[in-house]
Amino acid sequence: MSLADKVLAVNNDLPIRTDKPVHSGKVRSVYWLTEADSARLIKEKGYPVAADAPLAVMVISDRMSAFDCIWKGENGLRGVPGKGAALNAVANHWFKRFKEQGLADSHILDIPHPAVWIVQKARPVMIEAIARQYITGSMWRAYSKGEREFCGIELPDGLQKDQKLPELLITPSTKGILKGIPGVPEADDVNITRQNILENFAAFNFQGAEDIDGYEQLLKEGFDVISAELEKLDQVFVDTKFEFGYVSDAEGREKLIYMDEVGTPDSSRIWDGSQYRNGVVVENSKEGFRQALLNHFPDPDILLNKDRMDERLALARDNELPESMLMAVSNTYVGIAEKIIGEKLVISDNPKAEIIDVLRDTYGLVD
Structure with a gap:
C-alpha cells in the first residue's frame, strides 16, 4: 500500500x-x-x-x-x-x-x-475568538509597523518579537460575512472590538449581552487548562482560536458550548519550550508549514497579499510540493498529538x- x-x-x-x-x-x-x-x-x-x-x-x-x-x-x-x-x-x-x-x-x-x-x-456564535499569550505572527507584523491598537486593546511600546504579553489578549474577528453592523466591514475574518460585540450582540448570535462575559470566561479558562497541561510537556501555548455555539440539552434548555476544534496544531501555535528558552522558535503547529511554504516559493508576497488571491490559488493548483514537506507536517502533527494524549x-x-x-x-x- x-x-x-x-x-x-x-x-x-x-x-x-x-x-x-x-x-x-x-x-x-x-x-x-x-x-x-x-x-x-x-x-x-x-x-x-x-x-x-x-x-x-x-x-x-x-x-x-x-x-x-x-x-x-x-x-x-x-x-x-x-x-x-x-x-x-x-x-x-x-x-x-x-x-x-x-x-x-x-x-x-x-x-x-x-x-x-x-x-x-x-447555533454558532459568529465570532472567531483568538486568544493570544505571546506577540507573534500577524500581530507582530502590524506592531512592528507601528500599530498599537488591536481589536480595541492598546499595547505598550517596547515589546519584542515572540515575547510573552503582559496578559492574555482576546482579539476576536468575524466568522463569515456579517451585514448591517455599524463599524464592522462586510467581509469574512475582520477584526472587531468587544464594544462592537456588546452593541450588536444579537447580530453575532449571542442570546444576551451577559453571554459575552460567559464566552470570555470559557475562553480564558479553556486557554489556561491547555496552557498548564502543555507546560508540563515543556510546550508553550502561544495562541489559539476558539469557537462557540448554543445547543439544547435533553430538557430543551439552551447552553453555550465549545465547538469546531480547540487547541490543535491547525488552530493554535505551540512552541517547543526548551528551544524557546534558548531564543529559538520551533513550531509544533501549522505555522511551521506556513513558513516552509514562504521559503519554498520565490515570491512569498503571493501568499501574504490578499490582493493576489488568483495567483495564490493557481500556485496551489499547479504545484506539487516535495513529499518531504508534507511528511514533515505529518511528523509534527503526529508527534505533538502523541505528546498530548x-x-x-x-x-x-x-x-x-x-x-x-x-x-x-x-x-x-x-x-
Missing part, C-alpha cells in the same frame, strides 16, 4: 444516509442525518440531548490548508498522513478536559472512528473503508 492510499483526501463522497447536501469545509465534511436516524441514534445510544435534536456525522480529512488554499504533494499525495486523526485526537482530549473541569460541553456526542465525530447541531496515535491504512464499515455495522447509517 502506498503512502497516498493512507491519506483521506476526499471526505464528501461517503455513502452516509442523508437528505441534505453535504457541507464540505477546508478540512471537515458534515453529513446531516435524517430526522429518523437522528431520533433513532439518540434513543439507541442515550445521547444527552432533546429527542428531536438534529445530529450530523462530521468526517475529518487529511487535506492540508494554509493561506486559504489546499496544497498537494508529489507521488499522488493529496494530504498529510495522520493529520486528521491527530487533529481529532487532540481536540477530543481538550474537550474532555474542559468537561472534567466543569467548564462547558462541546458539540461532540460520540466518536465512532478516529476521523469521525457524531455532533449535535449547534500520552499514547500512540492510531493511523488507518484505509480510513474510508473503515469509516464506512463502522457507520454501517454499528450505527446503521450506510445502506
Whole structure:
C-alpha cells in the first residue's frame, strides 16, 4: 500500500444516509442525518440531548490548508498522513478536559472512528475568538509597523518579537460575512472590538449581552487548562482560536458550548519550550508549514497579499510540493498529538473503508 492510499483526501463522497447536501469545509465534511436516524441514534445510544435534536456525522480529512488554499504533494499525495486523526485526537482530549473541569460541553456526542465525530447541531456564535499569550505572527507584523491598537486593546511600546504579553489578549474577528453592523466591514475574518460585540450582540448570535462575559470566561479558562497541561510537556501555548455555539440539552434548555476544534496544531501555535528558552522558535503547529511554504516559493508576497488571491490559488493548483514537506507536517502533527494524549496515535491504512464499515455495522447509517 502506498503512502497516498493512507491519506483521506476526499471526505464528501461517503455513502452516509442523508437528505441534505453535504457541507464540505477546508478540512471537515458534515453529513446531516435524517430526522429518523437522528431520533433513532439518540434513543439507541442515550445521547444527552432533546429527542428531536438534529445530529450530523462530521468526517475529518487529511487535506492540508494554509493561506486559504489546499496544497498537494508529489507521488499522488493529496494530504498529510495522520493529520486528521491527530487533529481529532487532540481536540477530543481538550474537550474532555474542559468537561472534567466543569467548564462547558462541546458539540461532540460520540466518536465512532478516529476521523469521525457524531455532533449535535449547534447555533454558532459568529465570532472567531483568538486568544493570544505571546506577540507573534500577524500581530507582530502590524506592531512592528507601528500599530498599537488591536481589536480595541492598546499595547505598550517596547515589546519584542515572540515575547510573552503582559496578559492574555482576546482579539476576536468575524466568522463569515456579517451585514448591517455599524463599524464592522462586510467581509469574512475582520477584526472587531468587544464594544462592537456588546452593541450588536444579537447580530453575532449571542442570546444576551451577559453571554459575552460567559464566552470570555470559557475562553480564558479553556486557554489556561491547555496552557498548564502543555507546560508540563515543556510546550508553550502561544495562541489559539476558539469557537462557540448554543445547543439544547435533553430538557430543551439552551447552553453555550465549545465547538469546531480547540487547541490543535491547525488552530493554535505551540512552541517547543526548551528551544524557546534558548531564543529559538520551533513550531509544533501549522505555522511551521506556513513558513516552509514562504521559503519554498520565490515570491512569498503571493501568499501574504490578499490582493493576489488568483495567483495564490493557481500556485496551489499547479504545484506539487516535495513529499518531504508534507511528511514533515505529518511528523509534527503526529508527534505533538502523541505528546498530548500520552499514547500512540492510531493511523488507518484505509480510513474510508473503515469509516464506512463502522457507520454501517454499528450505527446503521450506510445502506
